[in-house]
Amino acid sequence: MPRESDEVDRIVAAWSGQRPDLDFSPLEVLSRVDRLSRHLDRARRAAFQRSELEAWEWDVLSALRRAGEPFQLSPKHLLQQTLVSSGTMTNRIDRLVGRRLVRRESDPADGRSVLVTLTDDGRTRVDAAITRLVDAESQLLEALPRTDRDRLAVLLRKLSLGFDS
Template sequence: MVEPDHVDDIIAAWHIQMPGVAGLPLELAKRSALLTAAFDGATAVELEKLGLTPAEYGVLATLRRIGEPYRLKPTELTHALLLSSGGISNVLKRLVAAGYVIREAAEDDGRSTWVRLTPQGVEIAEEAVRTTTAAHARMVERIPEQTARALSEHLRIALTAIEDGFLIRR
């Protein structure tokens, strides 16, 4: 039997205060939020050591993930990271100042630019990905492997169902 957790306490309190309101949807929402907060917290600790914000990491990791030549247009980054154009602009200014990215004119459109990782940007992106992944691995190693794999598969099923008709847009 699994030990009750903080979410069970929340659900029990709601059952007393407003019977019938709290149930499985609230349990899923609360546990998902707590899981996300735990991973985000571990990520933040590692990024702080590297002097990066989560948004800066998002840009660096996105550019590194797509492969050479490690470049996208600002609008593509805005879409990929769900940031506003003003938000991405501020992040890019900081990354340019740090020497991690450069902005270069698009050959086919004089009004457009590319954002490209510099060699230093590739290095910091790879270091950030390694350290955050290692932090996540330390968290996950506390979960039996079979449970972690089943959880991942069940989360995939749940997200697919939600994406098909509800909130999440890619």
């Protein structure tokens, strides 16, 4: 075991003693990713809560904010960006309209269609949340020098692309 060891090292060492016939290197990577994911989830929830947002609200509001002026998208484009069902998206939009974080507007290009538009309050909350999120995630990575972060980002992108295709 390395001089500095974590819980994954201890788990892998125990399994290696019990099952020396198996290669536990996948656990050394993915068990750490799983544990880091839990820390990230907690940090994200805290950042969103400070802006009085739920994670699902963040998904919709941030998609609208990233769209740029006039901060509006069709429900179809929101579906594509948030990967939820049509019924779920309709429910989410309804709830965000109720909180006055978004509004529905007729699409000037097609009067039968609607656009979902970020309100000023929605923009204020999502801007505060992204600032808090970036700060929280920077703290999670502060143990790594920038070159290691960059290298890790490249490796994770490479791994992620295999799942996205």
